[in-house]
Amino acid sequence: MTAPEPARPAAKRAPVETPAGRAALAWLHGTRFLTTASRLDQLPGPAQPEVAFVGRSNAGKSTAINTLAQRKRLAFSSRTPGRTQHINLFEVGPKDRAEVLLADLPGYGYAAVERSAKLRWQRVMADYLSQRRSLAAVVLLADARLGLTELDQRLLDLVAPRLAGGAVRLLVLLTKADKLNRRERQQALQACEQALAPYADSGADIGVSLFSALTREGLADVAEVLHGWRAGSHAAAEGPDTAPAPAQEQEAP
Numbered sequence: 001m002t003a004p005e006p007a008r009p010a011a012k013r014a015p016v017e018t019p020a021g022r023a024a025l026a027w028l029h030g031t032r033f034l035t036t037a038s039r040l041d042q043l044p045g046p047a048q049p050e051v052a053f054v055g056r057s058n059a060g061k062s063t064a065i066n067t068l069a070q071r072k073r074l075a076f077s078s079r080t081p082g083r084t085q086h087i088n089l090f091e092v093g094p095k096d097r098a099e100v101l102l103a104d105l106p107g108y109g110y111a112a113v114e115r116s117a118k119l120r121w122q123r124v125m126a127d128y129l130s131q132r133r134s135l136a137a138v139v140l141l142a143d144a145r146l147g148l149t150e151l152d153q154r155l156l157d158l159v160a161p162r163l164a165g166g167a168v169r170l171l172v173l174l175t176k177a178d179k180l181n182r183r184e185r186q187q188a189l190q191a192c193e194q195a196l197a198p199y200a201d202s203g204a205d206i207g208v209s210l211f212s213a214l215t216r217e218g219l220a221d222v223a224e225v226l227h228g229w230r231a232g233s234h235a236a237a238e239g240p241d242t243a244p245a246p247a248q249e250q251e252a253p
């Protein structure tokens with residue numbers, strides 16, 4: 001009888017990727033820049049389901065997009081001057097037949113933004129989230145150490161009517177999960193699920209995932225979710241992109 005092997009110290013290994021996860025990552029690797037827009041009417045028509053990435057400045061949005069696409073500088077940090085108020089669109093899928101558009105929306109909550117710029121931002125976001133016909137899903141990124149803040153909830157309120165019944169799906173990514181220990185991760189997930197409970201009616205399609213660009217935790221799973229959204233999306237069932245209704249002129253986040 002041989003002696004049992006000594007236990008190995010817990011190694012920080014990259015999460016195992018399933019074949020479906022690998023296929024989804026290969027698909028995302030083909031992500032390319034399509035266009036940038038500062039107004040809704042500059043966006044292309046609703047040909048593909050669109051997945052909007054939103055989050056506070058510094059939440060890790062551009063890092064997550066770049067990590068998902070396995071590219072260094074596809075999306076720029078929301079602090080990059082001149083980019084803060086734009087919607088950047090990326091295509092995913094075969095070159096001649098994009099299957100999904102990824103929309104990188106301006107980060108919010110960055111203090112050094114003028115009031116007029118905040119108001120304009122709020123109008124664009126409110127119009128986009130409530131009226132963009134091809135919007136199929138929202139990926140909301142939040143620092144796992146902070147969870148969903150009031151600003152995130154205000155953003156969710158803009159899209160809440162479309163979450164009800166599942167017309168628009170929601171995936172919350174709790175980013176920088178590498179900074180949390182096991183207990184903190186559980187707490188972060190639970191707190192987030194609680195905060196999302198008011199949005200989760202019977203038909204709503206809402207998910208939460210821990211995510212780390214550093215350790216790749218959640219990466220393949222999130223890629224699989226995005227891959228799954230390319231077909232069978234029911235966004236097209238909604239009304240057309242029409243003239244924006246006036247947004248409320250409150251102080252923006």
Ligand code: GDP
Nearest residue numbers: 057058059060061062063077078176212213214
């Ligand atoms: P954005 O403003 O939401 O686009 O945020 P960035 O992607 O620019 O990230 C903000 C900061 O968080 C940067 O310093 C990143 O390096 C850092 N960051 C982003 N993702 C991770 C992560 O998964 N783990 C850790 N430890 N840091 C991250």
